Amino acid sequence: MSYRRGWIAAFLFSLAMINYMDRVALSIAAAPIAREFGLSTVSMGYLFSSFIWSYALFLLPMGMLLDRFGPKRIAGWGIFIWSAATALTGAAGSFASLLTARLVMGGGESCSNPVGAKVIRQWIPASERGVITALFNSGSYAGPAICSVLLAFLVGQYGWRLSFVIAGGIGFIWLAVWLCFYGSPEQVRWVGDQEREKILRERDTKGAAAQGGEAQGLLALMKTRTLWGLALTQGCNVYTQYLFLTWLPSYLQATRHLSIGKTGMFAAVPYAVSVVLCILAGRLSDMYVQRGGVASGRRRNAVALAMLVGSVILAVPFTTDLSLLLVVFSITLTGIAATTSLNFALLNDLLPSARDVGKAMAFVVVGGNVFGMVAPIATGYVIAATGSYDWAFGIAGLLLLAGAIITVTMTRRPMQA
Template identity: 75%
Template sequence: MSYRRGWIALFLFCLSMINYMDRIALSIAAKPIATEFKLSSVGMGYLFSSFIWSYALFLLPMGFLIDRFGTKRMAALGIFVWSAATVLTGAASTFVSLMCARLVMGAGESTSNPVGAKVIRQWIPANERGMVTSMFNSGSYAGPAICSVLLGSLVALFGWRMSFVIAGAIGFVWLAAWLIFFDAPEKVRWLKSNERDKIVRERDSAPANASAQPESAAGLLALMRSPTLWGLAITQGCNVYTQYLFLTWLPSYLQATRHLSITNTGLFSAVPYAASVALCILAGRLSDRYLKKSGVGTGRRRNAVALAMMTGATILMVPFTSNLFVLLLVFSVTLTGIASTTSLNFALLNDLLPSSRDVAKAMAFVVVGGQAFGMIAPIATGYVIDATGSYDWAFGIAGLLLLAGATVVLTMTRSPMLRDNEAASAQVAI
């Protein structure tokens, strides 16, 4: 990949990393927050889940706004809102104000994934899409890896409030760089003409056997008639459930059952997240190589998605693992699987979507599917812990959902997302 469009991949990686740093900050500080506000496991479950409510609510409107007003302005608006809300979380004096700050943060973060998908479609040639999507998504695992170490130490040294102020401030640095350097490839001055021509020529690739014109938008309602879009959304949901289980409850699990301190919890959590970053990017690169001969429009990336989900189902081994080193290995494999699933599923969406003008809204729909499951995970886990006094069933439910998602992606994403008069004749090769 060219050095200069590589800067776009770095922008997206950092956007996702900051997004998830701000999300996991609450999990790192869960113990002192629960003590200060006198919250039970069920109460913490609702607090963990709260930002997802507004996140899911705003995703589809944001998708339409991004397609309408562009990625530069909407990404800037989104990160400004969620970074400010993260800073203000540190000033919360009541449970209600804490909840409100999380809801505003979720609304701001709803721009992130639709923006990422749209920027990748604008900037990245189709045969590099898997790797760059993986780089974008791997930021969501680099964020928790860095945040687990950094904020774990800050909470231990200065208290939980300061950790939110520092986490939120990082977003404003990204915002300044974005406003200065980013625009569409046709507009930026720092891109060489030969690279600009390559991007514009190779960024769109129609699904195999599809007759749709690449620049003819179908609209969300038309796309929703396709089982493929629903299959991608359900697959995302089965995967995101486990992602949020880790984001919200992993530190508490390590402290309650493995008796680790806050600082040691941060260090332990960072290792599997860091491992998943490198392995996720590798999985994306391998998926591009896998599709090199057949082309991305065949939809064969679904096989890689299913394999990644079955890898993530390694989480089923957690209740049977007592050794900390083995547990670290299981968590690393599981997080690699779910990280790769998300990036490959997002790439598969772009593979099977004829028009670039529909990308943000289609991505928003798929992410809403993920968040529908994701908002349940923290709450359901809280009830499971309260009812059983154990985390075992929480990990079991997550593993079974991953296996179900592998089945869904193999059976429901076999056709491109086309208008009704085209869908009947367009079948994607296995």
Template identity: 75%
Template sequence: MGLANTETRMSFRRGWIALFLFCLSMINYMDRIALSIAAKPIAQEFHLTSIGMGYLFSSFVWTYTLFLLPMGFLTDRFGTKKMAGLGIAVWSAATALTGAASSFAGLMLARLVMGAGESSSNPVGAKVIRQWIPASERGVVNAMFNSGSYAGPAICSVMLGSLVALFGWRISFVVAGAIGFVWLAAWLLFFNTPERVRWLSTDEREKILRERDAKPAGIDHQATESGGLLALMRSPTIWGLAITQGCNVYTQYLFLTWLPSYLQTTRHITIAHTGVLAAVPYAASVVLCIIVGRLSDRYLKTSGVGTGRRRNAVALAMITGATILAVPFISDLPWLLLVFSITLAGIASTTSLNFALLNDLLPNSRDIAKAMAFLVVGGNVFGMIAPIATGYVIHATGSYNWAFGIAGLLLLVGAIVVLTMTRSPMTRDQKRSQAEVAA
């Protein structure tokens, strides 16, 4: 009873870390969607077809994916404070300089540099959560971190849509880039590991250090020793998580890059109004994603996070996201926005739950940044294909219908993969573990 009362009175200053991560992800995705909001005037100014825009939309993912694994190793080696600061400084500067581009090559170069900088965010976020957050709270904090990637487009769609309509597309990139430097100043001033920060109470520090590592069920000490990325890659589980992420991220990038153009082209909505309408499903997904994350923590409260049962919630979220298959059959705008909201809530929840599942099934915290980098690489291999494939589909068919159909089918495939390939924890030698996790 005394312990319960103590924990009830305990401060929740680690909530500031969740806010930091939410804002990091939000700014990351604000900068990504800035190009989508300004796509129509940019295409007109540089005489780009849908195929050309598809390659431009996809370009930042190329360097983002290329640098993910190095960023994972660097984050494990040099720590989250340095790597997050370096990453956001690079990508914010590149975003701001996009507004100065005078050619298609200049736009491509800025996007490539931006992608390289943004590759730091997910390895950093995963490691910060492992350092700071008790295992029983990882679902909701991962949801907050991931929901920033939907809050960013929601805010950016409204704010930058108005800026583009009033002042032209170039100023929108300068504003988006400047926001990142505000976050950087706060990060350098306040952040460190829980062992080092002075603003954390003794009780809360002890709780974090005591509860942040939950060993997967049935795994002995030797199996949890760090074996590096190659050892992790021998595990079917990490491949299952990466494929699941890819099937999900395909739809995320379809929305991120082509949703504003879809609304402008097929629904004949102005740029300013496009921003407001595109913000609706993104805003709804933020709230729903956090609720789902909290429910997943409650779902695992009795059985424990180490059982891997969070995979069931991942599969359910992906099936929910497959609602996108209904888009070609809807003509009324309110119903269309409802379907978009449900789809985005499903894919947002899938990402946060999949990130949490990675932490649940990874015994050694020293491997978390590189493991997260591998998972996000898998996601972004699909992600870099989505904008280009969509451009070709639109060019070939004159319609977005097949683009939505492909996305929905991939979500159903992902649900099957996560249920069948993530049934054991990731160890140095997964075959040694006889702890098959209950469904």
């Protein structure tokens, strides 16, 4: 049998990959940008964080637009805006213009996670949701892995401006393919009748959701303990993710004395490892939840375990050997990558109506990015105050431990007001 829905997984993986390539491009070019514009660590912290301000601001409106207009149009407009902003970053002539480009980029990128959740709910049988969500999320780690090598080379050889132009251009290629081929499973002609029937029959969790069920709306969902638990879990996890995305290259250069080129190679390895292991974690979670039923919410236990794995970041201040540090970073990134994908899958598991996916996903991602917004700025202040990155890693590890407790205590019921 042909599983052409695999092309949907490829779309989602590449969407997340491009999204995070554009996010991490600034981190790779941080050193030459800071020198050119005379920026301190605190100023760089605000610049790293800036795209999250608009990203978080537009998430809920984007989720509502997505539920109304569908993923094809919303993803199309979103990637057009953020790719153009990324490319134009290469023309920035001041701190203000850099900040403006990052704010526009963040607004465009706010479509990505809600679109991913909506597409998965439309296209993927419930029993495959964990692994496909993991594939989608693993793109956000493949992006930095590729970007760390490719853009580090471009920055080293041709300067930082060209790297942004190339990163932005990749998004327009994805947009052209998306507009040509994407549609709902009920509409597209490239899926066979047998596969289409399977998708429509099995894409909802029995007992917890119905594709045609009555939507509750965001205000009703916000009255549930579960939605807040998912959002807080996401926040505790995303703090560490953005610590890595924004400050890892600077950490490696400042404390481990690696060049830009070597930093790119070093940073790529743990991101690449996390891609493979995140997908494996998604598959194992699907097998685990099938025993008690997807709607049981058992996936919360896998989320908590993944956060405990990620908390190995607490060992970073005590790790002096570079090879061992690589292992610690790989384990940590695997844990936070798996947490995000499993938490997103848990949201779909516990959401009563598919018509609320965009709004609910947007709310959870907002929760995550409130923490993510703080991470680059707080890290800048920590470094300035202590002259060290040790407490930056310590704060991240403690938040992961807190998130593990939150997910097992606050996500025990379907989201029904």
